[in-house]
Every structure is written in C-alpha cells, then in structure tokens.
Amino acid sequence: MPPLRTAGVIAVGSELLTPTRVDTDSLYITERLAEHGIAVRFKLVVGDVREDLRRAVKQALARVDLVILTGGLGPTDDDLTREAVSDALRRPLHEDPASVERLEARFARRGLTMPAINRRQAMVLDGADVIPNAFGSAPGQWVEQGERVVVLLPGPPRELEPMFDALARERLATRAAGTRRFTRVVRVAGNTESHAEERAKPLYEHWRREHRQLEVTTLAAPGSIDFHVTAIAPNAAEGAAILAHAVGELRSVFGADAYSDNDEAMEEVVGQLLREHGSTIAVAESCTGGLLASRLTDVPGSSAYLERGIVAYSNAAKTELLGVPADLVAQHGAVSEPVASEMASGVKRLAGTTIGVGITGIAGPDGGTPAKPVGTVAIAIEGPWGTRVRTRVFPGARDQVKFSATQAALDDLRRALMEVLEEIKEKE
C-alpha cells in the first residue's frame, strides 16, 4: 500500500454550525497526523444532514488519501455518519455481534439494560475494522477503499483521543510517509511579539539556509511569546535530536527570557525553582485580587512552598494585615513602589517565609490618572536577593491587566531565583 500523505477532517454535527461551538478535535488530530507525516489539506464542518455528509465524504475521497470523520456516531436519528459513509462508499452496513456484546456489557456494568436504540451504534460498514471505545459507547471504524482510508471516530475528546492514539500507533505508523513532523514549544517572557521576532530573525535565516527541515511559527499570548519549532524527520529519535539542537539555539538567543521548552506554564517553572531552593513564599495582592495565589496553587503540590496569600483590597487591609504604614499610603498613594515593597516585606515577615511578593496597581476600567494610568502596576519581590521593585504599565482590559501583572510577578521571581541558584553553583 502506498503511504498516506494527505488528510481531510470532517467534523459532523449541526451544533458545530452554531455561534457557540467550535470543533477542537481537528487540532488534536492535526498534531498527531503531522507526527506521521500526514498533512491536513482541509477541515470541514457539516450538519446532521445525510446528503450533505455523503457528498462531503465523496468529495473528500477525491482529494485526500485519508478522510477522518468525527462525531455523528451516537444512538439517535440525528447520528448519520455511519449511513452517510455507507452511501458514499456504496458499502452496506451490518450489525457487528462483537460490538453489540460490548455495548450490552457496558450497560450491564452500570446495572442497566441496553436500550434498543443503542443497537444502531453496532452497525458497521462491510469490510470495516471496528475500533473499540474504552470511554464511551460508540465504536470507531477504519475502512480501506482502494488505496484510500476512511476513519469514523466519536466526537467527545475523551473518547476520540485515546482511540486516535491507538490508531496512530498501530495503523497510521505503518501507512505513514517517510517524513514526519515533530514539534516543541519554546516560551519567552519579557518581549513584545515584534521584539521577539526581531531577535529570532538571524536564527530563522540561518535555519532557512542550513536546516531546511526546521519550521517555526510564533504565537503571542499575554506575557508570553511561544515559538513552535517543528522538525521534519524520518523518525522520532532523529526528530528529537534536531529539535534538541534547535531549541538550544533558540534558548541561547533569548537567554534568561526563555522560561520553558517543555510546555510548562510560568507558575510550573516557578514552582519547580521554589522546590529546588527549598524556598517558601507568601504573596500580598491588591489589583490582581488573588489571581497570583490562584495561579501558584494551580500547580499540584504547591502547598509545599506557598504558605499564605493576602488579598488586601482595601487600604485598611494593607495596614492591618501587612503592616503597611498608613502615612506611606497617604504620602505615595496605594499604587506605588514603596507600598508594594512594604506589602512584600510585611507578608514575608508575618508568614515567616523566605520570599514575599507585593502587587499593587490599577486594573481599571476606572481609577486611572494622568500620572498613573489604568494598567499601572508596582511589583515588589523580597528574598535572599534583597528587595526588587518595578513599575510597569500593562495594556488591555481589566482581566488582561490582572493576568499580565501576575505573569510579570512570576517572571520577576523566576529570574531572581535563577540568579541565586547560579550564585550558589558558582560558590560550590
């Protein structure tokens, strides 16, 4: 059989044609296919209309080697993927006894009798291989039509993803083309998108001349520029080797600005550094309203280092809970570097931790002044490095200012912790 080189993904379901739903299965599928050298040529969303679906499958088979359908395998009259593929391939459906048995067993495990309607889910195309579904009732199907392949998969991601992974390992791997694509993500903080692009440009040009098997795309998120580096390689080991080299080169361009090359969020990177240090941390927040503490506690096991968080939203709370002198607030304003510093040192002292963070700012939409516009945030971190404090102005709406401020605070912490770690290493 010739290798499968091109694919089309058809997402089935009228609900995917409403303003509130978006097909995300195809993103997962696209990434996995790329690893097997199969390029997605188109993605299509069609409603639960048998004739539309039939035509879509027929047209897809004329264009690509592999047609993947997601959804429309449920038990109701709306679920028409099986019938439409049967129409398109001119292959009848038959009831698969093994699938009926698995369906009945699935219901029996929950103490239920299978409703008659669910028998539809055991209808299989003649000549198709059944792909059992460990997390739901609808089995998948793999159908070879000449040199081309049609795959039917259920829509829910927790059913589709494990089935697709098994399929990729067992079947796509043997039908894949010679070139496969592997991706790693390098995340960079403290740069605007255009600044990051500018800095990466000489490396891009070097790769374009010398390493044609490398591709890069950039995604800008608040407080993070993500470089998706893709290597085209004949196998996973070579892909990993090319990527390791490329990621190293990209990291050396960005130095300490690169905070992850392994899909970690900033709070995970900081959590790891806090553990390495045996540090403990307490945070005092005003404008971020608890988001910094919440992000730190998104990481499993964060109770090992986070001792407490104080959301000192009122000035009284800043004084009472953190010992920030009332005159300091009166003199400099609540949004000021001296107040941020006092918040950091107050929460650190009271919690008895090795590190304290203080954040105070104006999240907006109101409260800005010409001297301190909306988005102005002072961030202080106190620790073995002393006190570092810095004021920035973040763009965007209230939620963006909140997020960007926590991202900057985490990034400040990360850099300080790394410097301390380096000093320790130098002394050793």
Added chain:
Amino acid sequence: MPPLRTAGVIAVGSELLTPTRVDTDSLYITERLAEHGIAVRFKLVVGDVREDLRRAVKQALARVDLVILTGGLGPTDDDLTREAVSDALRRPLHEDPASVERLEARFARRGLTMPAINRRQAMVLDGADVIPNAFGSAPGQWVEQGERVVVLLPGPPRELEPMFDALARERLATRAAGTRRFTRVVRVAGNTESHAEERAKPLYEHWRREHRQLEVTTLAAPGSIDFHVTAIAPNAAEGAAILAHAVGELRSVFGADAYSDNDEAMEEVVGQLLREHGSTIAVAESCTGGLLASRLTDVPGSSAYLERGIVAYSNAAKTELLGVPADLVAQHGAVSEPVASEMASGVKRLAGTTIGVGITGIAGPDGGTPAKPVGTVAIAIEGPWGTRVRTRVFPGARDQVKFSATQAALDDLRRALMEVLEEIKEKE
C-alpha cells in the same frame, strides 16, 4: 432577487490547518447571519493553495446561496483568495483606482510610501462592489453571480467584524429571508445537565406544540447549564417580545436556580446583589487558593464590597490569620464543616464585613482518603442569614475542582442574598 437562505463559510489560510489555530471568524459570521435568517450549512478551512481554493468556491456555489471567504487578502504571494475566486467565477481581476488611492492614503497617514507589493490588494473582480476597510489595508468584495453571492473579507477580526456589520445592515438585510433568528441565554446553577434537561422537557414539548418559532440548545459548562433560546421572528422587536416571554417561562421552571438571562457570569450577579444590599464581604480560602477572590475582583468596581481575601494554605495560616482553633483542625481535619465555618466567621470578624466565606477542601490530585476523596470541599457562608455550611464532592482535575468550588460558593451566596432581599421586600 430571491432571498439568501443558506450560506457556507470558507476560512482561507494554511496557518488555520496547524494544531495551534482555530477559525473563530465563522462564529461571529454565523451569529450575524442567523439574525438575518441565513443558515450556515457548512464551514470549511482550506490552505493557501489556489486550486484547492478554486474548487472549494465552485463546490460551495453549487450548494449554498451565499459564500463567504475570510482571509487570504493580504499583499503577499500566499494571499490567493482573489485569484482563486476569479478562477472559480471565470471573472478577471482589474486594478481598482479608488482602492489604490485609499491604500496609498493609508500609508501616507503613517508617513510611509506604499510598497509596490500592496497594489495586489487593490485587485478587484469584474462587477464586484468594493467594501472599504476602515481598520486595515485589504478591502472586501461583494460579487453577485446570478442569484448567488460571493463575499471576500479580510481575516483579522478587528477588520472583518465592522465590515461584516456594515454589510449585514446594508446588503444582507435587503436580501434576507422573512425569518430572522434572535438568541438569549438563560444560565442555571445547581443542576447536572441531564437533570436540567429533564426539568425543561415539558416546556420544550409545550413550545414544540404551541411556539414553533422557538428553538433551544443547551451548553454545559462547569457549574452552569446554559440554555440558548432562539426565536425566529420577522424583525428584532418581535424577536425580543417572543424571547422575553420564553425566558420568563424558562425562569419559572428553574426558579432560583436560574441565575442570569443576560449573559452575566456568576460573579457579576453576586456583585450586583452585594451592591443592592450594601453588603461587604471577606473571603477565606484554602483549596481554591485565591480563585474566589480573583473572580470577585474580575468585576469592575468590586472594591466597593470586597474588603479582603485570605488564602490560608497552611494550617498555621488558618489559625494565625483566621483564629481557627488548632484543636478544631486536629479534631475534625482541615477539610471539615466546622473548620470552614470558623474560617468564614474568622475572616468576617477580623475584616469587619457583613459577610464572610470559608472554603476548605482537597483539590487533588493527591491528598484524598476513602472518607474524604479528592474533590471534597466544605463551603461556609456567614451573614445576616446566620451560618450555612455544606460539603460537596466535585468531579474532575485540580483546576475543575477549584473552579466548581468557587462557583458553588458564589451560588450559595447568591441564594442567601436573594432570600434576604425577599424578606426585606415582604416586610416593606
């Protein structure tokens, strides 16, 4: 000209076929088209391949009245939408002098000379109407092909959306069918999806018999079931009237469980109630790690009611900061109703607010026991209604447990505040 009843949306761009990008323009377009009685029959994503694009346009024109293309109108060689539509419709392109002028003026305003490459953006299909772009360089095009229409729009949402709005007002309105679609969302808390569906079923059946112009779809989000109610009506006023009635009926089915019919998040609804009451609030969190305070402060103006938040992650912090007796923790465990109640009353007393909230639980993935599995959360609210405390077990991963626990705490608060408001009204 007959009305336009069906549409297909084609998103153009190879970047939309990668694992990291999703086409969202079509969601906006779908919603606006529905308001003009035009149903989207399919959505397609195609790469920057002229022949793929040409074929897609040709096949689309055979199936729907209105074909909308987004993207591929930039100045580079990759931007092939104009050429592909020209191929598909067999209509040549010509340079539009007015568009050249607007492009040059756009560059001149920024003190720049237009690069020669941008002239491509002034290429217009013979017979097309040009749609000026106020927020970017690529103009759109409206082309009538017999009774059918092809529309070319730029991809970036901030360019596309205002252009599409103008188009909808000026052109689609005159070509729209008699029936238009208007949607409102009713949000319900405290129900599983299947339970909510069960309760709404008699109303659905009533609507199916008596109000055939109503349609409902349900979206389940963590801690919220959202009913999207759509009215089919000849104009906006009638649509609003039908929706007002339907929303009222749905609200009466769910009573206090319905928390919004106006696209508000739970924290906005609670914020509004706190304001109406002139209440102040302080929150003490353990397993939610600051997320409750953060959600409360997502609402602009929340400093009017939120006084402080305490993230008491360690047991020592619970005792020191909230006055929770150490023996109480030892006796009942940190995750228990007595500890949650003490946290609520402690933070309320220390902050001097009218309301206090205490949350303690096991977010996972570790720390569960047979008696208190991962997801167990005790929530206490203290206020004019006294103390209410309740233990629930939330499903899902760490972030879902955190979110569900804050949603439940906000919902408990909402119900208590509404009851108090009703009592006040009864006394008046």
